[in-house]
Amino acid sequence: MSDAAIDTDVEHAGGHDHPSDLDYVKVFVALLVLTAIEVATFFIDMPTPMLIGSLGILMSVKIYLIAGWFMHLRVDNRLFTRFFITGIIGAVTVYLIMLSTFVLWDTFDF
Amino acid sequence: MADTATLEAPPAKAGHHQPGTTGMSNQKLAMWVFLASECLLFGGLISTYLLYRDTTLDGPTAGEIFDIPFTSVSSFVLLMSSLTMVLALSAITRGDHPRGRLWLLTTALLGAVFIGGQVYEFTTFYREGLGYTTSPFSSAFFTLTGFHGVHVSLGIVMLMSLYISSARGKLRTEQSETVEIVGLYWHFVDLVWVLIFTIIYLTARGI
Numbered sequence: 001m002s003d004a005a006i007d008t009d010v011e012h013a014g015g016h017d018h019p020s021d022l023d024y025v026k027v028f029v030a031l032l033v034l035t036a037i038e039v040a041t042f043f044i045d046m047p048t049p050m051l052i053g054s055l056g057i058l059m060s061v062k063i064y065l066i067a068g069w070f071m072h073l074r075v076d077n078r079l080f081t082r083f084f085i086t087g088i089i090g091a092v093t094v095y096l097i098m099l100s101t102f103v104l105w106d107t108f109d110f
Numbered sequence: 111m112a113d114t115a116t117l118e119a120p121p122a123k124a125g126h127h128q129p130g131t132t133g134m135s136n137q138k139l140a141m142w143v144f145l146a147s148e149c150l151l152f153g154g155l156i157s158t159y160l161l162y163r164d165t166t167l168d169g170p171t172a173g174e175i176f177d178i179p180f181t182s183v184s185s186f187v188l189l190m191s192s193l194t195m196v197l198a199l200s201a202i203t204r205g206d207h208p209r210g211r212l213w214l215l216t217t218a219l220l221g222a223v224f225i226g227g228q229v230y231e232f233t234t235f236y237r238e239g240l241g242y243t244t245s246p247f248s249s250a251f252f253t254l255t256g257f258h259g260v261h262v263s264l265g266i267v268m269l270m271s272l273y274i275s276s277a278r279g280k281l282r283t284e285q286s287e288t289v290e291i292v293g294l295y296w297h298f299v300d301l302v303w304v305l306i307f308t309i310i311y312l313t314a315r316g317i
Contacts, residue, residue, distance in 0.1 A: 018199075018200065018203070020200075021197060021200055024193060024196045024197060024200070025193065028189065028190070028192070028193040031189050031192075032186070032189065035182070035185055035186065035189065035307075038307075038308060038312055039178065039179075039182045039312070041312065042178050042312050042315060051313070051315075052313065055308050055312055055313065056308075058308070059304060059305065059308040059309075062304050063301055063304060063305075066192065066297055066300060066301045066304065067297075067301065070192050070193075070195070070196050070293075070297045070300075071293075071294055071297045071298070071301075072290075077134050079134070079139070079142075080138070080139075080142045083142045083143055083145075083146045084142060084145060084146055084149070086146055087145065087146030087147065087148070087149030087150060088149050088153075090146070090149060090150050090153065091149040091150055091152065091153025091154075091156075092153065094150060094153045094154050094157055095153055095156070095157040095160070098154075098157045098158070098161060099157070099160075099161070102161050103161070
């Protein structure tokens with residue numbers, strides 16, 4: 001790793017400015033609105049693929065807001081983001097392996 | 111060797127988290143590695159629930175038993191606790207310890223309200239015929255949400271430890287990273303609830 005790259009990482013680790021209290025309140029209000037929309041979808045009659053798709057998008061935005069703003073991944077060292085994304089990819093992989101084990105293999109009766 | 115020189119950690123101050131050879135705090139790095147492993151734990155539990163949610167045997171189904179308005183209020187409470195957690199960190203970073211303690215206590219109380227709601231929900235489900243061993247669905251549901259509840263409870267213990275340390279004057283402004291690390295854990299627990307609320311509760315209508 002070059003000196004420049006290390007310096008950048010150090011700067012990310014300690015020299016970042018956290019958002020202001022007002023920014024946090026704005027993010028909270030956004031999370032509240034998104035949650036209200038999510039709950040509304042439960043009571044609105046819509047096709048299942050559209051319901052799953054819209055809930056997936058809303059959930060992803062909420063996760064981005066919490067991880068990016070409240071957990072400071074937007075301004076913190078990128079290595080933390082990489083660890084977290086690796087964990088999420090691992091979790092999805094676990095799900096896909098389980099799904100293939102219990103559903104696909106059972107369906108085709110290997 | 112130039113890299114080695116650049117990576118040398120500065121001299122340690124008592125009680126302050128110092129950057130390690132990576133140029134960042136070892137404690138914070140450790141918390142992120144732990145959270146990445148927690149993704150795998152909850153990924154496995156959510157996967158198990160999704161695989162078994164239709165296997166209800168003679169017990170009630172998710173669509174019959176879930177109370178979405180009640181769980182929505184619980185979600186609001188946990189989201190609110192994430193806000194109070196960052197406000198606690200912000201106050202302690204500024205050196206405003208009385209306000210920081212107030213926000214820490216509020217966060218712990220909101221967490222306790224969430225746990226109270228979960229105990230009420232579990233009790234109601236049990237009375238309506240959904241026990242832990244009623245069906246694969248119920249086992250997967252109680253294991254997943256129970257594990258999350260245990261995480262919230264541990265978070266409350268951490269928050270109260272911070273509160274007591276601060277009240278005794280042992281949590282100084284330069285140690286605000288300790289609050290940030292506990293905050294990371296707390297926000298992660300909130301983030302997992304966002305997943306659980308959406309994947310487990312809000313998609314239960316058609317079941």
